[in-house]
Amino acid sequence: DQQVKQNSPSLSVQEGRISILNCDYTNSMFDYFLWYKKYPAEGPTFLISISSIKDKNEDGRFTVFLNKSAKHLSLHIVPSQPGDSAVYFCAASAEGRSQGNLIFGKGTKLSVKP
Amino acid sequence: GAGVSQSPSNKVTEKGKDVELRCDPISGHTALYWYRQRLGQGLEFLIYFQGNSAPDKSGLPSDRFSAERTGESVSTLTIQRTQQEDSAVYLCASSLLGQGISPLHFGNGTRLTVT
Numbered sequence: 001d002q003q004v005k006q007n008s009p010s011l012s013v014q015e016g017r018i019s020i021l022n023c024d025y026t027n028s029m030f031d032y033f034l035w036y037k038k039y040p041a042e043g044p045t046f047l048i049s050i051s052s053i054k055d056k057n058e059d060g061r062f063t064v065f066l067n068k069s070a071k072h073l074s075l076h077i078v079p080s081q082p083g084d085s086a087v088y089f090c091a092a093s094a095e096g097r098s099q100g101n102l103i104f105g106k107g108t109k110l111s112v113k114p
Numbered sequence: 115g116a117g118v119s120q121s122p123s124n125k126v127t128e129k130g131k132d133v134e135l136r137c138d139p140i141s142g143h144t145a146l147y148w149y150r151q152r153l154g155q156g157l158e159f160l161i162y163f164q165g166n167s168a169p170d171k172s173g174l175p176s177d178r179f180s181a182e183r184t185g186e187s188v189s190t191l192t193i194q195r196t197q198q199e200d201s202a203v204y205l206c207a208s209s210l211l212g213q214g215i216s217p218l219h220f221g222n223g224t225r226l227t228v229t
Contacts, residue, residue: 004156006156034217036218036220041222042222043118043205043207043220043221043222043223044157044205044218044220045220046217046218046219049217089156089157091157101159101162101170101172101173102147102157102159102218103159104149104156104157104158104159105156106154106155106156107156
């Protein structure tokens with residue numbers, strides 16, 4: 001039973017356009033969400049996060065939106081660059097649970113074409 | 115200093131053999147985590163160490179899996195009597211505060227292939 005779902009295994013966008021990566025979750029106890037980016041043969045690296053008390057967090061070209069009522073979050077990258085091509089993982093954490101136990105989605109592979 | 119270091123980077127072993135994977139976390143990071151990623155799957159939580167607290171072993175898939183950590187330093191993940199379904203990339207991560215809201219710093223992983 002997947003608690004964090006990334007239903008699009010891949011996404012292809014043109015350089016300069018917006019990339020939108022989506023993530024849905026089922027556990028209403030989740031109160032903190034993170035996005036990680038992974039290049040081949042490397043470990044994931046932290047990108048951006050959002051607390052459930054917010055609905056938006058922005059960092060440069062990256063913005064994460066949270067819709068708690070829909071249990072949905074999205075990562076927007078604008079403008080997209082070829083170097084953004086990677087696998088993006090959505091992750092969630094619930095306060096009170098084992099605080100190390102982030103639940104990850106399966107990832108979305110983003111390809112940004114020049 | 116350096117990031118999270120894992121060794122070996124690749125390991126091929128025969129079914130039934132034991133393997134030991136090593137993780138050196140970032141110095142000063144109190145929390146250490148093991149995840150694995152099987153082909154086409156997301157990251158699967160295995161075990162979590164936080165300071166001197168008892169580790170959270172809730173993600174270990176079977177009693178063939180065990181992990182140890184010496185103080186706030188090196189950790190080893192041991193898989194006994196390996197099976198083909200154990201083939202995966204095993205990722206170690208560390209974080210400063212040991213809280214879910216503190217981003218994890220991952221190593222590059224150990225790719226384990228069980229033949």
